[in-house]
Amino acid sequence: MLTAIDKTPVLHHNSIMVASLNDGGNMQVRVIVGAQAAYACISHESGTLxxxxxxxxxxxxxxxxRAAELRxxxxxxxxxxxxxxNAAELVD
Structure with missing residues (x-):
């Protein structure tokens, strides 16, 4: 279960809202909402996504x-x- 790091989302001067969450371990998720799009920025022990x-x-x-689409x-x-x-087995 992810828990909030910031008690309330932070509104920055460029109108981007950022909410940070973590699982108490090695994963952190930041949800960034801008005027044109929103993203989830996932940081984990092997990189970012x-x-x-x-x-x-x-x-x-x-x-x-999105996870279902990728699956x-x-x-x-x-x-x-x-x-x-299987086709490779048919050729020399």
Whole structure:
């Protein structure tokens, strides 16, 4: 469960709202809402990842939707890789 680091979101002079959250361990999520787009900036022990959030949805729902999209793409790539491996057995 993520918990808030900042009790209230911070509004900066350039109209970007930042809310920082962490899991008490090695992951931190900053939700940045600007005039044109919103992002979840994820920091973890092996790097960082920025996720553009879908308009009109909560950060949680948007991130879960993006994760599902990536899983679908990964499954398709896995199927293609298996096909290529199988086809490789047919050639010298």
């Amino acid at each position: 920025d996720v553009r959030l879908n308009p009109g949805r909560s950060a949680r729902k948007s991130m879960k939707e 679908e793409k990964a499954a398709e790539l896995t199927r293609r890789a298996a096909l290529i491996e």
